[in-house]
Amino acid sequence: MSDVKKLYIKTYGCQMNVYDSERMAEVMGGSGYVTTDSPDDADMILLNTCHIREKAAEKVYSELGRFKPLKAAKPDLKIGVAGCVAQAEGEEIMARQPLVDLVVGPQSYHRLPQLEAKARAGGKALDTDFPEEDKFEKLKDRPKAQRGPTAFLTVQEGCDKFCAFCVVPYTRGAEVSRPVDRILAEARDLVERGVREITLLGQNVNAYHGAGPDGDWTLAQLIWALDKVDGLERIRFTTSHPNDMSDDLIAAHGECSKLMPYLHLPVQSGSNKILKRMNRSHTAESYLKLIERIREARPDILMSGDFIVGFPEETEADFQDTMELIRAVNYGQAFSFKYSTRPGTPAAERAQVDDAEASDRLTRLQALITQQQRAVQDSMVGREVQVLFEKPGRLDGQMVGKSEYLHAVHVADAQAARGDIARVRIVESGPNSLAGVLA
Ligand code: SAH
Ligand code: SF4
Ligand code: F3S
Numbered sequence: 001m002s003d004v005k006k007l008y009i010k011t012y013g014c015q016m017n018v019y020d021s022e023r024m025a026e027v028m029g030g031s032g033y034v035t036t037d038s039p040d041d042a043d044m045i046l047l048n049t050c051h052i053r054e055k056a057a058e059k060v061y062s063e064l065g066r067f068k069p070l071k072a073a074k075p076d077l078k079i080g081v082a083g084c085v086a087q088a089e090g091e092e093i094m095a096r097q098p099l100v101d102l103v104v105g106p107q108s109y110h111r112l113p114q115l116e117a118k119a120r121a122g123g124k125a126l127d128t129d130f131p132e133e134d135k136f137e138k139l140k141d142r143p144k145a146q147r148g149p150t151a152f153l154t155v156q157e158g159c160d161k162f163c164a165f166c167v168v169p170y171t172r173g174a175e176v177s178r179p180v181d182r183i184l185a186e187a188r189d190l191v192e193r194g195v196r197e198i199t200l201l202g203q204n205v206n207a208y209h210g211a212g213p214d215g216d217w218t219l220a221q222l223i224w225a226l227d228k229v230d231g232l233e234r235i236r237f238t239t240s241h242p243n244d245m246s247d248d249l250i251a252a253h254g255e256c257s258k259l260m261p262y263l264h265l266p267v268q269s270g271s272n273k274i275l276k277r278m279n280r281s282h283t284a285e286s287y288l289k290l291i292e293r294i295r296e297a298r299p300d301i302l303m304s305g306d307f308i309v310g311f312p313e314e315t316e317a318d319f320q321d322t323m324e325l326i327r328a329v330n331y332g333q334a335f336s337f338k339y340s341t342r343p344g345t346p347a348a349e350r351a352q353v354d355d356a357e358a359s360d361r362l363t364r365l366q367a368l369i370t371q372q373q374r375a376v377q378d379s380m381v382g383r384e385v386q387v388l389f390e391k392p393g394r395l396d397g398q399m400v401g402k403s404e405y406l407h408a409v410h411v412a413d414a415q416a417a418r419g420d421i422a423r424v425r426i427v428e429s430g431p432n433s434l435a436g437v438l439a
Contacts, residue, residue, distance in 0.1 A: 006035070006043050006044070007028050007035050007045075008039045008046070010063070012049050014050065015152050020106060042077065043074075044077070044079075044116065045079045046081075047082065050084055051083075060085050060093070064097050067099060071099055080102035082109070084171035084172070087106055087170075087172075090103040090128045101124060102116065102118075102125045103125070105129070109139060110139050146193055147190060149195060149388055150199070152198075152201050153199070155210065156175065157176055158176050158203060158204075159203045162346075165347045168203050172203055177202075177209050178210050179212075181213075183200075187229055192231075194419060196233045196421070197232075198234070198235055198236070199237065200222070205240055206219050206245060206249055220248035227256050227257075227258045234388060236262065240263065242287050243281055245294070253297045261404050261405060263302070264305070264306075265287075265304070267282075267305050269314070270326070271314070271318035272285075277311070277350075278311060279346070284325050302376065305334045306335045307335070309336065309337070309361040309365055310353040310358025311353070312353065313353070319361045322365065323364070326365070331372050331373065332372070333373055333376075336362060336366055338355075339353070380403070382426065385407075385409065389419065393410045397414065398413075399416050409433065409436050412435075414438065415438070416438075423439040
């Protein structure tokens with residue numbers, strides 16, 4: 001038997017978890033692990049979990065149960081839980097599911113090799129600390145393997161906003177920004193390995209204030225520095241809070257050609273009463289005004305957002321305010337959720353909205369969003385866009401990629417390689433993607 005061990009990671013939740021899973025795979029490379037696509041031949045299974053809604057958290061326990069026969073067949077198999085459920089319910093996971101050998105919270109991933117060694121030696125390992133040391137510095141030992149054309153890069157983590165419904169400030173901790181030089185070094189490294197588009201990640205990415213050469217930098221300053229990285233063609237960032245949309249960031253949308261015309265700016269509700277109870281510290285009017293200013297800077301920008309319906313005490317009239325805001329914005333894309341009670345958050349203690357009523361509101365809201373999304377997508381027909389090709393499509397010679405606006409576009413006979421950017425004329429708008437021809 002070789003001493004190469006196989007690591008299977010299953011990732012739930014947001015893009016930051018995707019980024020973190022890559023880092024965990026890399027750091028475990030140092031302990032002799034290579035990744036595998038199947039749990040069946042794995043020596044270690046890691047679930048990188050999400051705690052944002054009840055359903056997301058529940059998945060962990062049902063998924064773990066499914067690994068029981070694998071562990072019975074291979075007693076050496078180590079099973080670990082990472083991510084936001086690990087952070088929130090670490091002890092409980094250990095107590096409830098004896099299959100679990102290891103629990104690691106998001107701020108302790110650089111300690112994964114030691115935790116794995118402890119588990120291999122027969123112990124149970126749990127680490128949900130918020131350590132002082134910079135985990136990113138310790139995780140940066142990356143192999144020089146080639147990468148696909150798009151990549152995530154975490155620049156900010158955690159949140160100090162404490163929206164009344166949200167677990168993120170508890171699972172990810174306080175807001176921390178990475179220093180500018182480390183981010184630029186990571187970006188250059190990604191570009192050398194084939195990356196052409198970088199999405200900067202943070203739970204509150206536009207609150208970025210990392211240490212730069214001359215004091216703290218804003219996200220806009222960071223974007224302008226990335227703009228000068230040769231070979232990097234596209235910059236995106238997510239997720240932003242309306243209150244942190246600074247003037248220089250709005251201006252960058254009009255002036256920085258590498259910054260893509262797509263902005264995810266969650267509002268959650270259109271009712272000022274509900275926004276106040278959510279502790280969002282913006283109003284429907286200030287949000288609309290903000291979007292007006294962003295569109296002045298970049299008229300073709302595609303707006304995206306997040307909505308919660310059925311937040312405690314939301315009435316039909318409050319919900320109608322949300323519908324009105326959606327009509328006023330005209331979203332190209334939006335994510336919407338029924339409010340989910342999260343233990344330990346302030347809203348969990350309040351009078352809950354009837355579940356059937358909340359479901360009904362969600363259905364109505366999603367119908368409106370779908371209609372807007374589809375209309376924005378249809379309006380692309382006849383236009384020319386730039387497509388960054390990411391992978392071959394289902395048909396022979398077909399390539400699939402993303403436009404500036406993050407629409408999926410497929411092109412027949414594309415004569416393009418992964419990572420190429422081409423001018424494409426959109427000829428058709430389907431349910432989930434656009435069809436185009438080379439222009
Ligand atoms: N950092 C991001 C949001 C992270 S969570 C931001 O601040 O915008 C992603 C989305 O999940 C949120 O925007 C919100 O719409 C939704 N969400 C968060 N907590 C929720 C809860 N308790 N119930 C339902 N949806 C929730
Ligand atoms: Fe959660 Fe976002 Fe609010 Fe922070 S700003 S508490 S991450 S919804
Ligand atoms: Fe979920 Fe944690 Fe991301 S709760 S959305 S994985 S920050």
